[in-house]
Amino acid sequence: MAPVAPRSGDAIFANIERVNAELFTLTYGAIVRQLLTDLEEVEEVNKQLEQMGYNIGIRLIDEFLAKSNVSRCVDFRETADVIAKVGFKMFLGVTASVGNWDAEGTCCSIILEDNPLVDFVELPDTCQGLYYCNMLSGVIRGALEMVSMKTEVTWIRDVLRGDDVFELQVKLLKQVPEEYPYKDDE
Numbered sequence: 001m002a003p004v005a006p007r008s009g010d011a012i013f014a015n016i017e018r019v020n021a022e023l024f025t026l027t028y029g030a031i032v033r034q035l036l037t038d039l040e041e042v043e044e045v046n047k048q049l050e051q052m053g054y055n056i057g058i059r060l061i062d063e064f065l066a067k068s069n070v071s072r073c074v075d076f077r078e079t080a081d082v083i084a085k086v087g088f089k090m091f092l093g094v095t096a097s098v099g100n101w102d103a104e105g106t107c108c109s110i111i112l113e114d115n116p117l118v119d120f121v122e123l124p125d126t127c128q129g130l131y132y133c134n135m136l137s138g139v140i141r142g143a144l145e146m147v148s149m150k151t152e153v154t155w156i157r158d159v160l161r162g163d164d165v166f167e168l169q170v171k172l173l174k175q176v177p178e179e180y181p182y183k184d185d186e
Contacts, residue, residue, distance in 0.1 A: 025119045032132060042129040049131070053138020061143040064090065076172045077101070079149065080108050083140060092116055100169075109156060110140075112166040123160050131155045137168055150174040
């Protein structure tokens with residue numbers, strides 16, 4: 001039997017069950033608003049959004065791997081391309097681009113021209129330090145950790161702060177060797 005070819009983000013997005021985009025956007029906005037009310041400090045909200053995203057990412061990777069048929073990526077470059085072209089399309093319906101690689105190939109930018117999370121959003125002056133979509137950085141960090149890549153994900157540019165695009169910097173800190181919970185000889 002021939003191996004199953006990886007599916008493109010467009011093919012997966014066309015066949016996946018989706019929720020209404022406006023409902024999704026408004027629900028996310030309600031979560032951010034509630035965090036701002038509960039925590040009061042914008043920096044604490046940023047941390048909480050990133051942690052929530054991390055928790056989602058460590059679970060979301062299973063669905064991604066099951067539905068995308070993506071095999072193990074050869075290197076970090078390929079991993080970043082898969083995130084941008086398959087992952088973002090599969091879960092958010094948008095395609096991102098990858099660029100700004102460092103010389104070692106361990107740091108890049110994922111650039112989103114369109115972001116459905118920010119529809120209907122305008123940050124008030126009191127929230128200028130807020131990274132509204134910080135949950136996305138946590139999702140990427142959590143998902144990559146589950147495939148043995150310790151990363152740091154930070155926002156470089158944000159349309160809500162007046163920039164022209166959304167840009168996430170993804171830096172590979174360490175490739176963690178896989179550990180098995182048991183020994184084969186026992």
